[in-house]
Each structure stands twice: as structure tokens, then as C-alpha cells.
Amino acid sequence: MTAAGPALFRQTLLVLAGALILSHLAGFFAVVLLPPTDSRATRFSGIARQLADSACERRVPGLEQTPRLEVSRNNGAPEVPGKLSSDALFDSQLARVLGVPESSVRFAWAQGSDIRLGRPVDLKVNERKGRLEETVFLGELLFARQWPDYWCVYSISPPPLFNHWKMRITLVLLISLAALLPLAWWFARRLSRPIHDFARAADAIGRDEQAPLLEEQGPEEMRIAARALNAMQARIQEQLRERGAMIAAIAHDLRTPLSRIAFRVEAASPQISDSVQRDVEQMNAMITATLEFAKEGQDASGDQIIDLNHLLQSMVQDEQGMGHNVGITPNARPVPVLGNDVQLNRLFQNLIDNARYFGGSAQVSLSERDGSAVVVIADRGPGINTAQIEEMFRPFTRGEPSRNRKTGGMGLGLSITRAIARRHGGEIHLSNRTGGGLLVTVTLPVVS
Numbered sequence: 001m002t003a004a005g006p007a008l009f010r011q012t013l014l015v016l017a018g019a020l021i022l023s024h025l026a027g028f029f030a031v032v033l034l035p036p037t038d039s040r041a042t043r044f045s046g047i048a049r050q051l052a053d054s055a056c057e058r059r060v061p062g063l064e065q066t067p068r069l070e071v072s073r074n075n076g077a078p079e080v081p082g083k084l085s086s087d088a089l090f091d092s093q094l095a096r097v098l099g100v101p102e103s104s105v106r107f108a109w110a111q112g113s114d115i116r117l118g119r120p121v122d123l124k125v126n127e128r129k130g131r132l133e134e135t136v137f138l139g140e141l142l143f144a145r146q147w148p149d150y151w152c153v154y155s156i157s158p159p160p161l162f163n164h165w166k167m168r169i170t171l172v173l174l175i176s177l178a179a180l181l182p183l184a185w186w187f188a189r190r191l192s193r194p195i196h197d198f199a200r201a202a203d204a205i206g207r208d209e210q211a212p213l214l215e216e217q218g219p220e221e222m223r224i225a226a227r228a229l230n231a232m233q234a235r236i237q238e239q240l241r242e243r244g245a246m247i248a249a250i251a252h253d254l255r256t257p258l259s260r261i262a263f264r265v266e267a268a269s270p271q272i273s274d275s276v277q278r279d280v281e282q283m284n285a286m287i288t289a290t291l292e293f294a295k296e297g298q299d300a301s302g303d304q305i306i307d308l309n310h311l312l313q314s315m316v317q318d319e320q321g322m323g324h325n326v327g328i329t330p331n332a333r334p335v336p337v338l339g340n341d342v343q344l345n346r347l348f349q350n351l352i353d354n355a356r357y358f359g360g361s362a363q364v365s366l367s368e369r370d371g372s373a374v375v376v377i378a379d380r381g382p383g384i385n386t387a388q389i390e391e392m393f394r395p396f397t398r399g400e401p402s403r404n405r406k407t408g409g410m411g412l413g414l415s416i417t418r419a420i421a422r423r424h425g426g427e428i429h430l431s432n433r434t435g436g437g438l439l440v441t442v443t444l445p446v447v448s
Contacts, residue, residue, distance in 0.1 A: 015187045022179040042066060042156060044090070044135040045121045048097050051105065051145040052125040056152040066156060074151040077106060078144050084108035090135075094143075097123055097130030104146040110158065113139030194222040202229060254287055305447055306344065308335040308373050312364055315348060325361035326352060335366060335373045336447040339424040347420040348375070350413045351440050355379035359437055372426070372443045380437040389430045393418050417442075 042063070049060045057071055080086060086108040095102040115136040123130050141156040194217060201214035213233065216226045258280050265276040309331050319326035337344075348364075355362035359379025367374045384392060393414050414428075421428045426444035433439045 015183065018183060019180050022183070023176045025179075041115075042137045042141055044093075044132055044137070045123055047107070047141075047143050047154075048094055048123060048125060048130075048132060050154060051094065051143060051152075052098055054147070056147075056150075068157045070155050070157070072153045072155075074144075074153050077146070077151055078142065078153045080106065080108045080142060083110070084140065084142055085111040093130075093132050097125055097128070097132060098145065099126070099128050100145070106142065106144040106153075108142045109137050110139030110141070113137055191219075194219065194226075198222060198225060198229065201226075254283070258283055303338055303340055305336050305338055306341050308337050308344075308375070308444065309366055310334070311341065311344060312348060312366055312375065315345065315352065316364055319352060319356075319362075324356055326356065327361075327363050329363070329365040331366045331368065335368060337373055337424070337444045338447050339444070343420045344424070347417045347442070348377070350417050351377045351442070354413060355381070355438070355440070358382065368446060371446055371448070373446050375442040375444075377440045377442075378433055378437060380433070380435075383432040383436060383438050384430060386432065392430065393428075 046060070046063050050063050053060050056073055059066070059069065059071075063069055086106075088102075090107045091102050091105055094105045094107060098105065115138065117134045117136065119134055120131050121134045123132060137156075140158040142153070144151050144153040198214060213230045214226045216223045216230070262277060262280045265273050265280075312328060313330055316326050316328040352362045352364070355377050356379075359381030361379060363378045365376045365378075367376075414430075418428050421442055421444070424444055426442060428443075429441045431439045431441070
């Protein structure tokens with residue numbers, strides 16, 4: 001039964017639309033629904049009204065909502081900080097509106113914080129009418145007026161680095177992030193899971209053509225790809241069955257005439273008989289090896305959890321009992337793997353035999369790394385040309401001339417070991433050993 005899902009295009013479109021809606025809702029909540037922030041702008045007309053008020057401590061309309069405004073009384077004129085700018089035009093406008101000499105007013109502002117609106121504003125201050133060019137100031141300010149007994153000084157401190165609007169924008173971003181992260185996580189997981197399953201299934205087929213079929217689920221595109229992969233796997237399995245049947249038929253057809261030849265040649269002279277018998281035995285051995293290669297690693301029946309540590313130690317003990325130079329560096333604890341003990345025994349026996357034949361000795365080590373059991377079999381033989389390493393896994397391929405048919409068999413040993421390793425979800429690699437010799441590394445997945 002397949003689990004149908006919407007197409008990737010439709011899912012992506014819906015997620016993007018949902019993300020945009022959530023972002024706009026977060027902005028709407030922070031900007032529209034929350035209370036307005038205090039105005040941080042100071043108008044030039046408000047400054048004029050403030051300077052016209054004789055009550056030095058009182059704030060007039062236009063500046064009553066400015067929390068950064070400080071008021072003080074000085075005996076003399078205030079000193080204008082060097083970081084503030086002044087302009088005689090502003091001083092003359094204030095003096096004219098207030099009806100005082102220009103020497104009786106002071107005005108300075110943070111350079112670059114003024115926004116000149118370019119429009120006049122008519123004011124009525126203490127029954128006096130006047131006109132100012134309206135300007136908005138956003139930063140630090142200093143303005144003062146001289147009264148008969150003191151100077152009334154007003155100062156507006158610079159805005160904080162993290163002001164209300166910045167806080168509000170940050171709030172919008174945090175709300176949007178909090179709203180979008182779960183959606184992004186869900187979408188990424190939903191989108192990547194079928195792709196991950198597809199990749200694992202494709203890798204499993206590359207290792208074992210009898211791997212379970214991939215479940216057709218997820219988006220439409222992934223279901224189509226899974227269906228195509230399953231069909232490809234079925235074709236591969238059918239071709240392998242046909243190959244096995246063909247090899248079995250060829251073996252049967254070849255062994256029958258070989259048996260007749262062996263029977264008839266017994267009547268020939270011993271010189272001819274011995275020569276032909278050796279050829280017949282060699283052909284029978286080749287047929288047997290070919291049949292074993294065709295079927296090895298294909299049967300998954302009889303799989304069980306096996307302690308790889310115990311299996312290797314038992315094999316090494318048997319080799320040592322026969323006087324062979326084979327040693328082991330075992331793991332300190334059991335290493336469980338799922339597999340067929342007969343096939344795994346043959347895999348490692350082939351590798352140990354190769355190490356003994358071509359290196360005179362074999363040293364086996366077992367470790368665990370990243371969820372895999374790593375078995376290394378080392379020898380001190382002649383090694384292998386690096387360019388020929390991958391070729392050594394091809395059927396009927398032998399290494400250097402010293403590895404002849406007498407010691408190297410039919411050239412199927414490494415092909416069979418790779419087939420067994422891959423059937424168990426593992427892999428086998430060859431590399432030359434520092435100081436001479438060969439390292440054969442087998443990795444198998446550990447059962448958790």
C-alpha cells in the first residue's frame with residue numbers, strides 16, 4: 001500500500017506562502033497591535049514654545065512626552081559641547097519669535113540629526129506672532145534662554161543605542177523566527193525523509209540485489225522514483241536468476257562430456273591418460289568455482305546475530321592449532337553482527353589463507369568505528385600494484401605472476417569475499433601496508 005503525498009512543487013509553494021503569512025502576521029502584531037512607542041523626534045516649534053515659558057521646570061505641549069529632556073538653572077550661559085553644531089539662522093529665528101536679543105538664546109544639535117521640512121510654521125508666543133522654518137531633530141539637543149536672574153537650560157540626551165523602534169523590529173524578527181523555525185524543521189524533515197530512504201535503498205541495492213523493495217511514499221516525484229527503482233531491482237533480480245540458471249545449465253552440459261572423456265581416456269596410454277585427467281580435473285574445478293561464485297552471498301536465509309569477536313578468535317585458534325603463523329588482536333567486548341556464520345567464516349577464511357599464502361603470516365585485528373565492525377587482516381607479502389587493486393575483485397583475475405593458479409586458485413576468492421561482505425551490508429578494501437605487505441579491511445554493520 002502506497003502513501004500518496006502532494007507534489008514537491010505544491011509542498012514548497014504552500015510552505016513559502018505559509019512562511020510569508022506568518023512573517024506578515026508577526027509584523028502586524030508588533031507594529032500595529034502593540035501600543036505606539038514614544039516619539040523621539042523634537043520639533044523646532046516645540047523648542048520655541050518651551051523657551052517662551054517662564055516656568056523653567058514645566059514642560060509645554062510638544063515636549064511633555066520627551067523622557068530624555070533635562071532642565072536646569074545656570075547663573076551664566078551654558079557651554080555648548082564641541083560635538084554639537086549651531087547655526088545663527090536658528091538662533092535668529094528663536095530670538096525673533098521670543099522677542100529677545102540673539103545673545104539671550106543658545107541652540108545646538110547633534111550634526112546630521114536634523115530633518116528640515118522646508119515649510120514655515122506660524123506661532124503665537126506670549127501674544128507675539130512669529131514664523132519658524134519647521135525642522136525635526138532626532139538626536140542630542142541643547143537649547144537655553146536667559147531670564148533676568150538665571151539661564152534656563154534644556155538638554156535632550158542622545159537616544160540609546162537600542163531604542164524603542166529597534167526593540168520593536170527585533171521583536172518582529174524574533175516572533176517571525178519562532179514562528180518559522182518549527183515550520184522549516186517540519187518541512188525539511190518531511191522533504192528529506194523520502195529522499196534519505198531512497199538513497200539508502202539505492203545503496204542497499206548496489207550492495208545486495210535481494211534488498212527489500214523501497215516503500216512508495218512521500219511526494220509524487222519520490223513515489224515515481226521509488227517505483228522506477230523497484231522496477232529496476234526486479235529486473236536485476238530476474239537477470240541474476242537467469243544468469244544462475246544459465247550457469248547451472250552450462251555446468252551440467254559441460255560435466256557430462258567431461259565425465260565421458262575421463263571414462264574413455266582410461267583406456268589410453270598412461271602418458272596420455274594422466275595428461276588428459278589433469279585437464280579434466282582442472283575444468284571440473286573451474287566449473288565448481290564458477291558455480292560457487294554465482295550463488296555465494298545471494299542466500300539471506302539462516303541469518304542470525306553472530307559475535308564477530310568470538311568467530312574470529314575461533315578461526316585464529318584453529319589456524320594456530322594447525323601450526324600456521326596467524327595472530328589476532330581481538331576487541332575487548334562482543335561485536336554483534338547480523339549474518340550467516342557459514343558465509344562469514346568463508347569470507348575471513350579466504351582472506352586469512354591469502355595472507356598466509358602470499359605473506360607467510362596473517363595478523364587479524366577487530367575494532368568498532370562509527371557503528372561498524374572493522375576487521376583488518378595484514379600480511380608482509382609483496383603487496384599489490386595500486387592501479388590493480390579494484391581489478392583484483394573482478395572474477396578470474398589474479399595478481400602478480402607469483403600468485404599463480406596453484407596458490408591463487410581460479411581468481412574468484414576476492415570476488416566471493418566482496419559478494420559476501422556486500423550481502424551483509426558491508427564492504428571490503430585493499431591497501432598496501434607501510435613497510436611492505438597488504439592490508440585487507442572489512443567493514444560490517446554492528447547490530448545495536
